Amino acid sequence: MTIVDAPPAAAAAADASVRWHPGGPFDLLQTVGILMRGNGDPSFAARQDGVWMAFTTPDGPATLRLTAAGTGQDTRVDAQAWGPGAGSAIASVPALLGSGDDWSGFDDAAFHATLPRMVREARRRNLTVRLPTTGRVVDSLVPTILEQKVTTIEARRGYRYLMYRYGTAAPSAGRLPTSGPSGLLVAPTAAQWLAIPSWEWHKAGVGPQRSATVMRALRSAVALERLASLSAVEAWAKMQTIPGIGVWTAAEVVQRTHGCPDSIAVGDYHLASYVGYALTGRKTDDAGMIALLEPWRGHRQRVVRMLGLSGFRKPTFGPRMTIQDHRGH
Numbered sequence: 001m002t003i004v005d006a007p008p009a010a011a012a013a014a015d016a017s018v019r020w021h022p023g024g025p026f027d028l029l030q031t032v033g034i035l036m037r038g039n040g041d042p043s044f045a046a047r048q049d050g051v052w053m054a055f056t057t058p059d060g061p062a063t064l065r066l067t068a069a070g071t072g073q074d075t076r077v078d079a080q081a082w083g084p085g086a087g088s089a090i091a092s093v094p095a096l097l098g099s100g101d102d103w104s105g106f107d108d109a110a111f112h113a114t115l116p117r118m119v120r121e122a123r124r125r126n127l128t129v130r131l132p133t134t135g136r137v138v139d140s141l142v143p144t145i146l147e148q149k150v151t152t153i154e155a156r157r158g159y160r161y162l163m164y165r166y167g168t169a170a171p172s173a174g175r176l177p178t179s180g181p182s183g184l185l186v187a188p189t190a191a192q193w194l195a196i197p198s199w200e201w202h203k204a205g206v207g208p209q210r211s212a213t214v215m216r217a218l219r220s221a222v223a224l225e226r227l228a229s230l231s232a233v234e235a236w237a238k239m240q241t242i243p244g245i246g247v248w249t250a251a252e253v254v255q256r257t258h259g260c261p262d263s264i265a266v267g268d269y270h271l272a273s274y275v276g277y278a279l280t281g282r283k284t285d286d287a288g289m290i291a292l293l294e295p296w297r298g299h300r301q302r303v304v305r306m307l308g309l310s311g312f313r314k315p316t317f318g319p320r321m322t323i324q325d326h327r328g329h
Helices: 008-012 028-035 086-091 117-125 137-146 152-166 190-194 198-203 208-218 221-229 232-239 247-257 271-280 286-296 300-309
Strands: 002-004 016-021 044-047 050-057 060-069 076-082
Touching: 016 086, 028 044, 028 050, 028 060, 028 247, 050 086, 060 086, 076 086, 117 300, 137 152, 137 190, 137 208, 137 221, 137 247, 152 198, 190 208, 198 208, 208 221, 221 232, 232 247, 271 286, 271 300, 286 300
Parallel strands: none
Antiparallel strands: 002 016, 016 076, 044 050, 050 060, 060 076
């Protein structure tokens, strides 16, 4: 994996730019897509001219455009950024694209032989997957808290409402031949989230328990962002010292902020059942899922990602979802 200067034309069109070579097969959207909160995420756009995202950095907001070209060892990703945070955004690109994500242990022949055939086949077809590391704890934590206790559809609807009301316009990419996505937004900063009045949370369909958890967490926003410098295990544990944040929420966050290859969302309504059906043909609970995945500790999130990419679908019979309370998870 190497970083070189972006081509002159790309550099001239942006406030900061870089070209990154992953050093092997790589799929851009498959790697960063996990960061998108549904197809309607106002801070993210996947278009023919690249993957666009907007976020806040320590130096201010930034718009980032990523475009991939080439195949195999010749794959390259060009990154361009605009706005006060452009330099910080560009500095974050290698980690964002999974530069620190090492699959060698997972792909070791002896370890690989222990994996279910479904997982081995999925990995063979998906050598381009990397686990991204954003380092942006608040940006991951808030929408994850909104997903506690409710369906994904409800959570993302509420997140979009709050983003459109309190997000800010992404820095302009006006020097490009074609402008960036219209309506791209930067998520509120911690201070902006804290200033949202209670009735707006209500309009967004976010109950008082979840909004209170967001408020409680973001009063420690500076400490939360420091968790990015810790290991995934340490960050996962420290996050749970905040009331309302438990194992499920912390796991979902470190999967994105740290690219954690072992983080499992215990308490998820669907995951344990899905893993159980995929690996044994039978439904299981959280304890059963952990037992099933134990032989691959250290790579359990990789196993789950490969199961998801295998095409397997669990049976759809049974009762409709009963909302579960993930506030303690």
